[in-house]
Amino acid sequence: MGGTGGVALAGGGAWVGSTVAAQPAAAAAEAAIGGLTTPPAYAPSGRRPKYRRATWSQQFQTSHGWNAGGTGTASANANDTSVFVRGTQSVRVTTNGTGKQSYVRRTGMTAQNMTGKMIRLVFRVDDVANLSKLVFYMGSGSLANYFSWTFHAHSTTAANYVQSGEWVTVHLQWADVTSAAGTYSISAAGSPSTKTGFTDMSFAVYDNAGGPVTYRLQAVELVPDTATVFPKGVVSITFDDSHKSIHDLARPVMDSYGYSGTVYNIADAIGTGSFLTVGQMRSMQDFSGWEMAGHSYANATHTASYPKLTAEQADDDFRKLREWLVGNGFSSEHFAYPHGAFQKTSDGVPVDLIASRHFTTARSIISETIESFAPAMPYRLKALTGINDGSGIGGTALSKVTGAGGRLDRCVNSGDWLILCLHKVVEGTPATSTEIGKAGLTALMKAIDDRGIPVLTVEEAMASYT
Known part of the structure; x- marks a missing residue:
C-alpha cells in the first residue's frame, strides 16, 4: 500500500486513522488491534475466499477520465494523493451540505457486458456524521437509461456497514438492483431487462443537509458474480x-x-x-x-x-x-x-x-x-x-x-x-x-x-x- 492507505482488513476494507496510517505496517497493525498481540489459543484457520480478480477495473490513477460534479458538490480533487489504498492516488469529493446529489461519473465508455458479473466498489467516507445515502448508477445514453443500486442508507442508531475513516468494499449484484429508468426495466420477479451495453457509470453520495461529507473513491470494478458458482444462488x-x-x-x-x-x-x-x-x-x-x-x-x-x-x-x-x-x-x-x-x-x-x-x-x-x-x-x-x-x-x-x-x-x-x-x-x-x-x-x-x-x-x- 502507498501513502496513508491504512491497515488492510480481510475482504478489502481497512481501518485508517491519522495516527495509525503514518506508522510502518507492522506497528500500525498492532496499534489498530489495541495492543492485543498475543495469538489466541484457537486462532482461525484463515480459510477465507480467494481474492476475486477483476475482469474490468478503474482504480482512479493518473488520466482516469472520470469527473466529479452534481449540485451537491462543493469541491473535488480527481487526483488526490493524500489518502488512498491502491496505487498513488484516489478521487476526493466534498459535498456542500444541501442534501443534493454529488457524484464521480464517466459516460461514453466502451460498452460493458454485465452477464455473470457484479460491481465491486472500494471507497471511504471520512466522517459519516452527515451521510444520508450512497447510490450507484449504471446505464447508457449519458444515463438517460440506467439501473441504480441504493447500497447504503445511513442509520443514526444501528450498526452501519460504512463507518468513519474506513476503506469499505461493496459488491453490487443483479439481485440487489433497486430501480430502472429510460428504456430499462425490472420485471415483477426482479430481473433486469438487459445486462449488456452499459457505457455510463456514476458513484453518487447524498449528505443529510446537516453539513458536508468528504468521500474518496478508489475503485470501480467488475468481478465474477455468485451465479458463476451457484447458478440459482x-x-x-x-x-x-x-x-x-x-x-x-x-x-x-x-x-x-x-x-x-x-x-x-x-x-x-x-x-x-x-x-x-x-x-x-x-x-x-x-x-x-x-x-x-x-x-x-x-x-x-x-x-x-x-x-x-x-x-x-x-x-x-x-x-x-x-x-x-x-x-x-x-x-x-x-x-x-x-x-x-x-x-x-x-x-x-x-x-x-x-x-x-x-x-x-x-x-x-x-x-x-x-x-x-x-x-x-x-x-x-x-x-x-x-x-x-x-x-x-x-x-x-x-x-x-x-x-x-x-x-x-x-x-x-x-x-x-x-x-x-x-x-x-x-x-x-x-x-x-x-x-x-x-x-x-x-x-x-x-x-x-x-x-x-x-x-x-x-x-x-x-x-x-x-
Missing part, C-alpha cells in the same frame, strides 16, 4: 441465540427437506432454561449436518453487545467462546455479532478487527444489499433478519421473502448468497419479530425447495471459495 438458514425450539421445531421441518442450518450460540446459555443442551447441539451437528457457530461466551456480553466493552474484554469473550466451541467438539469457525453490532469498542478498536483474531467470518444483520461470493467483507456478512409470519409485529414479512419478486425470486433469477437470520420458532402465531411460526418456517422451506435453490451452512458456503 444459494441460501443459508441461520438461527441466533441457542433457543431449544431450533432443535424441537426447526430441525424436524428442515430434516424433511434435507436442509441443515447454522446456529450462532451463546455458550453461557447452553444447558439452561429454554436453551439447547450440548447433547442436542452434537446431535444436530453429527446426524443432521448442522453447524454450531458462535454468538458470545457470556450472557452479559450478548445483552450489552461488544461495542460496550473494552478491546481487552471483547477479545477475552471471543477467546473463551472459541475455546468453548472447540472444547465441546464443534468445528465451526464462524460467528454472528449480538444485535448485529460491530462498531468500535469503548476504547476505540473496531470489533470486527478483534473478531478476525478468532473466527473466519462474522455475520451482521445488515441487508441493504444481500451477500455475495466471495463476500466483500467476510467480517461484515450481510443477512436478512426478523423474518416472521405474524401481523403487526414488525420485522420482515415472510411474504417479502417468498412472494413474487421477493428475495427468493431474486436469488434464483439473478444469483446471490441469501443469509436468513431467524431466532425462535413457535407452534402457533408469533408474538414478536424474533419469532416465526412452525407453519411459516415450513412455508419458507417449501418455497426454497420449489425453486431448487441449494441450502448450505455458512461453513459449507465459505468452503466453496477456499
Whole structure:
C-alpha cells in the first residue's frame, strides 16, 4: 500500500486513522488491534475466499477520465494523493451540505457486458456524521437509461456497514438492483431487462443537509458474480441465540427437506432454561449436518453487545467462546455479532478487527444489499433478519421473502448468497419479530425447495471459495 492507505482488513476494507496510517505496517497493525498481540489459543484457520480478480477495473490513477460534479458538490480533487489504498492516488469529493446529489461519473465508455458479473466498489467516507445515502448508477445514453443500486442508507442508531475513516468494499449484484429508468426495466420477479451495453457509470453520495461529507473513491470494478458458482444462488438458514425450539421445531421441518442450518450460540446459555443442551447441539451437528457457530461466551456480553466493552474484554469473550466451541467438539469457525453490532469498542478498536483474531467470518444483520461470493467483507456478512409470519409485529414479512419478486425470486433469477437470520420458532402465531411460526418456517422451506435453490451452512458456503 502507498501513502496513508491504512491497515488492510480481510475482504478489502481497512481501518485508517491519522495516527495509525503514518506508522510502518507492522506497528500500525498492532496499534489498530489495541495492543492485543498475543495469538489466541484457537486462532482461525484463515480459510477465507480467494481474492476475486477483476475482469474490468478503474482504480482512479493518473488520466482516469472520470469527473466529479452534481449540485451537491462543493469541491473535488480527481487526483488526490493524500489518502488512498491502491496505487498513488484516489478521487476526493466534498459535498456542500444541501442534501443534493454529488457524484464521480464517466459516460461514453466502451460498452460493458454485465452477464455473470457484479460491481465491486472500494471507497471511504471520512466522517459519516452527515451521510444520508450512497447510490450507484449504471446505464447508457449519458444515463438517460440506467439501473441504480441504493447500497447504503445511513442509520443514526444501528450498526452501519460504512463507518468513519474506513476503506469499505461493496459488491453490487443483479439481485440487489433497486430501480430502472429510460428504456430499462425490472420485471415483477426482479430481473433486469438487459445486462449488456452499459457505457455510463456514476458513484453518487447524498449528505443529510446537516453539513458536508468528504468521500474518496478508489475503485470501480467488475468481478465474477455468485451465479458463476451457484447458478440459482444459494441460501443459508441461520438461527441466533441457542433457543431449544431450533432443535424441537426447526430441525424436524428442515430434516424433511434435507436442509441443515447454522446456529450462532451463546455458550453461557447452553444447558439452561429454554436453551439447547450440548447433547442436542452434537446431535444436530453429527446426524443432521448442522453447524454450531458462535454468538458470545457470556450472557452479559450478548445483552450489552461488544461495542460496550473494552478491546481487552471483547477479545477475552471471543477467546473463551472459541475455546468453548472447540472444547465441546464443534468445528465451526464462524460467528454472528449480538444485535448485529460491530462498531468500535469503548476504547476505540473496531470489533470486527478483534473478531478476525478468532473466527473466519462474522455475520451482521445488515441487508441493504444481500451477500455475495466471495463476500466483500467476510467480517461484515450481510443477512436478512426478523423474518416472521405474524401481523403487526414488525420485522420482515415472510411474504417479502417468498412472494413474487421477493428475495427468493431474486436469488434464483439473478444469483446471490441469501443469509436468513431467524431466532425462535413457535407452534402457533408469533408474538414478536424474533419469532416465526412452525407453519411459516415450513412455508419458507417449501418455497426454497420449489425453486431448487441449494441450502448450505455458512461453513459449507465459505468452503466453496477456499
